[in-house]
Amino acid sequence: MRENDLPVPLTIVLGTGRCGSTMLSDLVNQDPGTLSLSEFFACLDPGAFPDGTLDGPAFWKLLGAPRLKPNVLLSRGVAVPEYRYPIGRGRYPAGKVPALSLMTLPPLTGDPDALHDRIRDEVTGWAPAPASRQYLRLFSWWASSTGRKVVVERSGASLRFLPQLLAYFPGARFVHMYRDGADAALSMSRHPLFRLGVLIGDMRAELGVDPYRSPDPRHTRQLPERLRPFAPDSLDATALADADIPLARFGDMWSRATGALRHLADLPPERLLHLSYDAVVADPVPRLTAFGRFAGLAEPDRWAARVAERVDRTRPGAASRLSARQTEELRRACAPGTRRLAALVGETADTADTAS
Template sequence: MRDKDPQVPLTVVLGTGRCGSTMLSDLVNQHPGALSLSEFFACLDPGAFPDGTLDGTAFWKLLGTPRLKPNVLMRHGVKVPEYRYPIGTGRYAAGEVPAISLMTLPPLTDDPDGMHDRIRAEVTGWPPAPVSHQYLRLFSWWASSCGRDVVVERSGASLRFLPTLLTHFPEARFVHMYRDGPDSAVSMSRHPLFRLGVLIGDMRAELGVDPYRSPDPRHSELLPERLRPFAPGSLDAATLTGTDIPLVRFGDMWSRATGALRHFAGLPPERLLHLSYDAVVADPVPRLTTFGRFVGLAEPEEWAARIAGQVDRKRAGAAARLSAGQMERLRLACAPGDRRLAELLGETAEAPRPQG
């Protein structure tokens, strides 16, 4: 980034997935001084952080090229709540939606196609730079053009990006949003992307590759019959919704995601905030005020008080209705993640996690 390029403070919200960060992003979007970028890095995955330098044309290609998995899901009728592009009224059909148009642009504007065109017109003329510099340049231009002075990015299940983000953005602040493991796992079990994620793991074990990253029309034929309805070429939305996946698979998924927590070690308090979803739900105003101060929102108390009533309290305790046996098995699956989380948080945990 050139010295004369303006820089807007960047905060990245990270979590395991199904930890309340989508709600938080929507609340941040209601602050007039914040540019809330929902799922920005997720929508550019894979390939969000290429090596070397990119000129403006190459950077736009990274931002605009449709990614395979979300477009396959949309073509096959899989309903993903985070896919907010207006299919039917927007310019692009299902299967052709540009990366940043899928999830990031629609919450920001009623005209995602128009914003898409403005970003393209701006960035294609930029000189070569490493991708992290291009991102910071984009965030600063974008915030300035919208009259915002703070940028908050958050992506679902984004802890997987943490080592890369720490390398590329050495001055960024990070918010670690966390939730009770079994509650997160139950929520994952109801979400199509996490259900597909479990099944992609099974397909990878059979094929040696992720079929959504290394597509091959022969994959459906090579898979056992039980997995064929989940391959890109033969995806069946009803089967994805209806197939039985043991809850412990999602507990394992949640625990594996917490493995990235070790990368927070050494970050100073001014760059890292731990935010409990359960604590936000229980008492929104003080927790959201703390978050607002941390990321640099103007008048965080006023913002928190204004939007606190939008915090959905019905989602807390998602695992409470499990049988004793189900809860015991799920707790065992989540135990490694619980230990990692307790070690990281120490005495800073904001709320006790519910017991089954």
């Protein structure tokens, strides 16, 4: 297999987070010919893009080992909508959920534990290869074993992985899904993962490390009192929900996420599609059809017409309902990212979205 060859067509959906990509993943999952891998790389963070080669058991460890942050959130009762593993009905308790089982497997099957075991039994026998090749092998096996012809991966806030994704998958297509920055930032402010993300930034400033990536029981004692309820060994769900975090912090978070867009500048049009969430919501069928054609769905027009009614058309414009002062502060914080986004998609955003 040459470097740019793919054993199965692969499209990777990119975004800042809270840009509508979860909705897109769920819509793609309605196409019987497409394997929709929701949050695949997000499940494996940290450690999703290792150097060197991995044999089968090492690759399975990468896929299956529980990650600290989501399991802390689960065990402390923080409700994260994307965490879809059936706690109480599945094999694993909160705090010990394997990486892939957390978000990727549940939308695909009513029995994520059985699918977890099938993947484990398959990959543990594989010969050593670079992680990029093991991923492609997994996608190919997974698609062929379920009768799928196309793979679409989508992880929340995946722009943070963009350099690695481009290096690992030089033959993949990329869909950049974007949304009005102020609306995205406002949505972040209401989501526990993004709220914790802001507070982790504050903890990193105090400790010099991210306590969820470099856990140490001494960290909690070293933090100022206001941050202790957010450390891994003392996370308090109520404190996380009630923390007073200025909206501008989320505008800055969204804006900084757009810094990765510079890596898209050199991708040719046949490998990059810009897809506006606001345009999808306003007129779902043509935008979804364009996405389906780009990703290689077998019948993109029929799929788009069938799933369009699932698009929630009530969400755009949320930031416009804030007070004038809040709106101004939020848009000022988003301004650098808004300029980056405009420079990339420009005035051609709508035509790119509808191009076939």
